Amino acid sequence: MEAIINLAYIAAAILFIFGIKMLGKADTAKRGNLISAWGMGLAIVVTCINPDFGNKFLWIALAFIIGGGIGAFSAKKVAMTGMPEMVALFNGVGGLSSVLVGWAEYVRVFSAAHPDAPDLAAVSPEGTLTTADLAPHFSAFTMSVIFLAVFIGAVTFTGSIYAWGKLSGKLGGSAKTFPGQKAFNALLLLLTVGCGVLFPIFPDGQTGLLLLSLATLGSLLLGIFGVMPIGGGDMPVVISLLNSLSGLAAAAAGFVIVNNVLIVAGCLVGCSGLILTVIMCKAMNRTLTNVLFSGFGSTQSNQQVEGEMKPMTVDDAYYVLESARNVVFVPGYGMAVAQAQHVVKELAELLEENGAEVRFAIHPVAGRMPGHMNVLLAEADVPYEQLCEMDQVNPTMELVDVAIVIGANDVVNPAAADDPSSPIYGMPIINVHQARTVFALKRGKGAGFSGLVNTLFFRDNTRMIYGDAKATIAGLVSQFKDK
Amino acid sequence: MHELLLLLFIFTLAAFLGFELISKVPSQLHTPLMSGSNAISGITIVGAIVAMLENPVGSIAFWVGFAAMVLAAINVVGGYIVTDRMLGMFKKKDKPAAKA
Numbered sequence: 354m355e356a357i358i359n360l361a362y363i364a365a366a367i368l369f370i371f372g373i374k375m376l377g378k379a380d381t382a383k384r385g386n387l388i389s390a391w392g393m394g395l396a397i398v399v400t401c402i403n404p405d406f407g408n409k410f411l412w413i414a415l416a417f418i419i420g421g422g423i424g425a426f427s428a429k430k431v432a433m434t435g436m437p438e439m440v441a442l443f444n445g446v447g448g449l450s451s452v453l454v455g456w457a458e459y460v461r462v463f464s465a466a467h468p469d470a471p472d473l474a475a476v477s478p479e480g481t482l483t484t485a486d487l488a489p490h491f492s493a494f495t496m497s498v499i500f501l502a503v504f505i506g507a508v509t510f511t512g513s514i515y516a517w518g519k520l521s522g523k524l525g526g527s528a529k530t531f532p533g534q535k536a537f538n539a540l541l542l543l544l545t546v547g548c549g550v551l552f553p554i555f556p557d558g559q560t561g562l563l564l565l566s567l568a569t570l571g572s573l574l575l576g577i578f579g580v581m582p583i584g585g586g587d588m589p590v591v592i593s594l595l596n597s598l599s600g601l602a603a604a605a606a607g608f609v610i611v612n613n614v615l616i617v618a619g620c621l622v623g624c625s626g627l628i629l630t631v632i633m634c635k636a637m638n639r640t641l642t643n644v645l646f647s648g649f650g651s652t653q654s655n656q657q658v659e660g661e662m663k664p665m666t667v668d669d670a671y672y673v674l675e676s677a678r679n680v681v682f683v684p685g686y687g688m689a690v691a692q693a694q695h696v697v698k699e700l701a702e703l704l705e706e707n708g709a710e711v712r713f714a715i716h717p718v719a720g721r722m723p724g725h726m727n728v729l730l731a732e733a734d735v736p737y738e739q740l741c742e743m744d745q746v747n748p749t750m751e752l753v754d755v756a757i758v759i760g761a762n763d764v765v766n767p768a769a770a771d772d773p774s775s776p777i778y779g780m781p782i783i784n785v786h787q788a789r790t791v792f793a794l795k796r797g798k799g800a801g802f803s804g805l806v807n808t809l810f811f812r813d814n815t816r817m818i819y820g821d822a823k824a825t826i827a828g829l830v831s832q833f834k835d836k
Numbered sequence: 837m838h839e840l841l842l843l844l845f846i847f848t849l850a851a852f853l854g855f856e857l858i859s860k861v862p863s864q865l866h867t868p869l870m871s872g873s874n875a876i877s878g879i880t881i882v883g884a885i886v887a888m889l890e891n892p893v894g895s896i897a898f899w900v901g902f903a904a905m906v907l908a909a910i911n912v913v914g915g916y917i918v919t920d921r922m923l924g925m926f927k928k929k930d931k932p933a934a935k936a
Contacts, residue, residue: 376872377858383923390916400885420909428917447911453904454883460897599877606883617850618879624854625873724866731925
């Protein structure tokens, strides 16, 4: 029986490998997701092949139905604009689950070592058994990996929940820093890892229980304080890093229960998340360390810019657009907030009917998660051929009549290209400032998430259209329809 | 000790495999790849089932396993459905484009 179960785990691992590989290619992605779901189903079913399953079937089914029901309901109900929050939440519960798997194994070993103790609290401080007796139960290896599963899982959990709070606006999106934050975080990490080192040495009795509890608490706090100094615009990096961590937590849980399928699947997720993280960092020309620890975006720059912002009305914008032959939309987080993707698509269609070439230029870190803008525009049915990556659009930017920037800011800030003193200097941007005319749709005159003044807004060829992006675009749409 | 080494061996190989698997992902697929792999990280559900099977009903470890199972199930079921929904949107618009 053992052999069959393990063979099935190998099959499940192969399905995961093919699933992830196919997820990375446009025409096979949907099938890849299904294949990996089959792998998951197989792994779950064979795990249930166990003499004890009969007695516990109801409980296991109940837990699956509760969790699966919540998951299915929220996955079906969530709007595409709420996707970053949803991914963050799923990440978080996955991390917490790994924490609990670690704890469950610890409690099991603990109870086995103290068969007489009615509950954990009744165990004497020194433990009731001698170290020699304990050796087979509390193996240092198992205790170490329990700590790792708890540590990584807990950081993933609170980090994701905090990220969710930032994304949904409940905690304020900007970076939060306080004096001595780095020292505080370093101390927290040191204490947590310290507990983790001591725990396998003194795993038993109240000492062990206390050490693992403190390690858990420390990890939970680390997740919160780790994400706190990271600004909203850096969320694509944070989300993909947390995704990677949730995989590593699962792999650590695999070491705890000595299960290959957890190790392989968790490790694959850890790697793919890490690759995405690196892609995101490159798109900002920053290192991961810089994203995580610099408190980027919490400082206000006192940069002076010459020129002034020139506002424009929707009516005037219409006349410019009407004669435009080449239009590029540059969407950013503001489009997601205003939920403007459907009207944007409508405007794009009208412009095409009017004889203009329409494209969408998408910066890799536009929005709050990797690929955020692609998802929104796909929801609005924008044809795939119109979605262009930064490198495709930039060489043709001088031929563009109108570039419409919808709630994007730092990804179109020319300071990144020509101002060596700017904190974002060196970050690849979409060169909208080279277009003949730029419309910048913006709610107010404030700076972007990074707190930087966007020199684009002060350029001669830029016109500001203030107000809600959705209302502005809808205004343009009705102008086109009326005339 | 043998078993431990074997586990580490598997982990190392899987890490190399993971890095080789996804070389260049089009940015369109970044979100689905993330949420799809997120669903896979719900594999910890196997650990939760093991915890429920290995511990008697009513013991603390059993209930901790039960909670882990509920959470992992949210991750697994929700993750796969949401990814499928997203990829469905990508598919939908390819068809009219193909006709044109």
